[in-house]
Amino acid sequence: MPKCDHCGAHVSEQFVRVFADENGDVRACVSCSANAGIAEVARQRAREAGA
Incomplete structure (x- = not known):
């Protein structure tokens, strides 16, 4: 079952x-x-994670 990696x-x-x-x-x-x-937040969290 897929889930959000953040929450x-x-x-x-x-x-x-x-x-x-x-x-x-x-x-x-x-x-x-x-x-x-959603897309903008996802990109921001990816940058913060260093991905």
């Missing part, structure tokens, strides 16, 4: 296909970021 919330396979990075990591989801900013 641990469940995400759908479709969400993973759309928002995961090239490694399949989901760094932001609707539970831990604003709906309109």
Whole structure:
């Protein structure tokens, strides 16, 4: 079952296909970021993690 790597919330396979990075990591989801900013938050968290 896929989950957000930041908060641990469940995400759908479709969400993973759309928002995961090239490694399949989901760094932001609707539970831990604003709906309109998921992609931006994910990129920011990836930069902060050094990925």
